[in-house]
Every structure is written in structure tokens, then in C-alpha cells.
Amino acid sequence: MDILIEGVGKQFEGFAALNPIDLAIPSGQLVALLGPSGSGKTTLLRLIAGLLPVDGGRIVFGGRDATRLSLRERRVGFVFQHYALFPHMSVFENVAFGLRSKPRRERPAEPAIRASVDKLLELVQMAALRDRLPAQLSGGQRQRVALARAMAIDPTVLLLDEPFGALDAKVRVELRRWLRTLHDETGLTTVFVTHDQEEALDLADRVVVMNRGAIEQDDVPDRVYGHPASPFVFDFIGRSNQIEGEVRDSLFFAPGMSTPLAGDGCRAGPATLYSRPHDLRLSESKRGLQATVQEVRRLAGRVTLEATLAGQARPLVMDLSSHDLLQLPQPGERVNLSLDRYRVFPTTR
Numbered sequence: 001m002d003i004l005i006e007g008v009g010k011q012f013e014g015f016a017a018l019n020p021i022d023l024a025i026p027s028g029q030l031v032a033l034l035g036p037s038g039s040g041k042t043t044l045l046r047l048i049a050g051l052l053p054v055d056g057g058r059i060v061f062g063g064r065d066a067t068r069l070s071l072r073e074r075r076v077g078f079v080f081q082h083y084a085l086f087p088h089m090s091v092f093e094n095v096a097f098g099l100r101s102k103p104r105r106e107r108p109a110e111p112a113i114r115a116s117v118d119k120l121l122e123l124v125q126m127a128a129l130r131d132r133l134p135a136q137l138s139g140g141q142r143q144r145v146a147l148a149r150a151m152a153i154d155p156t157v158l159l160l161d162e163p164f165g166a167l168d169a170k171v172r173v174e175l176r177r178w179l180r181t182l183h184d185e186t187g188l189t190t191v192f193v194t195h196d197q198e199e200a201l202d203l204a205d206r207v208v209v210m211n212r213g214a215i216e217q218d219d220v221p222d223r224v225y226g227h228p229a230s231p232f233v234f235d236f237i238g239r240s241n242q243i244e245g246e247v248r249d250s251l252f253f254a255p256g257m258s259t260p261l262a263g264d265g266c267r268a269g270p271a272t273l274y275s276r277p278h279d280l281r282l283s284e285s286k287r288g289l290q291a292t293v294q295e296v297r298r299l300a301g302r303v304t305l306e307a308t309l310a311g312q313a314r315p316l317v318m319d320l321s322s323h324d325l326l327q328l329p330q331p332g333e334r335v336n337l338s339l340d341r342y343r344v345f346p347t348t349r
């Protein structure tokens, strides 16, 4: 089911946790809300769920205004980071709970409940552990049961708040691949909150990057990484280099360099050039950026070089290609660098 959010915002005691935003979540997509702590991700998820009343605007589920509907009426499946399964109930009973607690006239008959719980347990690969208690499961298994429980009510949408946040790194990666496969099988519209950029970029069809209660970019993962829409996104996603300078006559100037504006252009005045470490190269040409090598580092099979530019507070970081490794520059050496791709934004202070 598609979800439309129109002019929805939320304040807590005068503090804007979420500025009024517009967002369209197409049916069947897996959407990540990504941002630093306090950026408003959970607030937005809770507003979609109906766990919090909106200050204004509309939330539309599949063409139907759901703004004033409760969580139950919206029929959303919700999974929290620490989803408290009922400790005294078996895996099977936990998943059956949502169905058993439906009002009598909506409640399926017992054989139908058993059949649908069996199917869900197969889907989340927990059928073999159906009689176990939550305390007898690993963290990852518990979250799979929580997901099955959220899906038992045949939800219109699945909302997941840092579902793998409490798990160790290896299990997280396994579970996120598993969630992607599960999503492809069920086709359920799913929105999940994460502050882990790798998780968002790896898993989602669309990534909504949030900062200070606003949406900075809503795009497919490749574009969020390759074409960041704002300095915040450039900085927050992946690694970035910054060169301080100014824009004049449609050129970017910094001490010892001038280069044409790329992309959407940037108004005249103080500006910052952003680039990725893999978009910088060692160059033979004397016309490139002149830099002084500070350090060459090896980390996890990658070799990076740190170099300073005259007049710049921050060093530049670049990934070296295998060709560069044949003649590895040494600390203190002067090198010429060229920029393959970059974007210039007005400097924000």
C-alpha cells in the first residue's frame, strides 16, 4: 500500500522534532529513514504508525486519509529495536498473539490461526524452534519472531525501528540480507529506521536522509552516494574531502587552484568544494592541485594517502590505485593531484 505524507510535522514542548515534511512512499518499496541521532527518524515512523498525533498535515494510506486513525485501524506491523516478546509464551504463541487478540468478529477460527502462524514461521525460518521460549533464542532469532508477529495481522505496511540495532555486526549483516529476501517474497511496503548508512544503502530501494527534523534527500541509494544533494549528505554518507574557497564568475577559487563549477552551479561567495577520496588522483600534470604528502596508510586492503593543500585547514584523503602503488609517494614529498568529480556548495556556518 502506498503512503503519502503531506505537510506533517511534530513539536514537543515548542521544539520541532520534525518540521512539516512531504514524502511519498510507493507501494511495495523498502524505504530507509537514515540520519544521525535526534534527526527525527523515530518521530516520523511513529507518526506514520499512528503512535503519535500529528501537529498538522495529512497521512494517506492507499488513497484513504488515515491521519486520525489509530495504530490498529491503520493495521501497521511494528518492530522495535528491543521488541519485548512475551517471555512466558512460546515462539508459536507469540506469533499467534496478534491474531488471537483481534475483536471476536474479525478473529480467524483456530485452524486458520494455526495455518497462518505455521506459514509465517516457515517464512522467517523459525518453524523448527516453534516451541521455544524467547529466552532460549539468540537476538537475531528473536527479531525474526518479532517480524513474524508484526506480519501476522496482515499489515498494510511494516514499520521497523532499528530492528537490528542491538545485534552484533555479523548477525546484522546476515539479517539484513535475509530481510531483503523476505521483502522481495512478500512485497510488503516497509519503512525502517537506521543510523547505519551501510545498512540503508545496502538494503533499501529508497533512502530518505534526515537531518534536524528535515529531509535532506530522498533518492535511490546510488544517487544518495554518487550525487549528494547537500553538504550534509556529502559529509554524512561515505567519506568526503572539503576544500574551502569562493565562487566568482562561475569558477571555484582556492589558494593555488581554480576550477569550473560542476553540477547545478553555486552562487557567488564563500563556497566549499566536496569530493570523494576515490575521485582524487595523482597526476603527472603540473597544472593539478599542488599538495604535500602527510601520511600513507594501509587499512583493510586499501591504501590511502593524506596530503595537505596550502591554505587549507583539513588534509585531503585519497584512495590510491594499484598503478600509484608502483611509485608510492613518501611523506613530505610534493605531488600533483587532479579531481575527477566534485561539487561546490555555498559555505554554511
Ligand SMILES: Nc1ncnc2c1ncn2[C@@H]1O[C@H](COP(=O)(O)OP(=O)(O)OP(=O)(O)O)[C@@H](O)[C@H]1O
Pocket: 012, 013, 016, 017, 035, 036, 037, 038, 039, 040, 041, 042, 043, 044, 195
Ligand atoms: N516524547 C518526546 N518529548 C520531547 N522530545 C522528544 C520526544 N520524542 C523525541 N523528542 C526529541 O525529538 C528529536 C527527534 O527525536 P527522534 O527520536 O525522532 O530522533 P531519531 O532520529 O530517531 O534519533 P535516534 O537515532 O537517537 O533514535 C530529539 O531531539 C528528541 O530528543
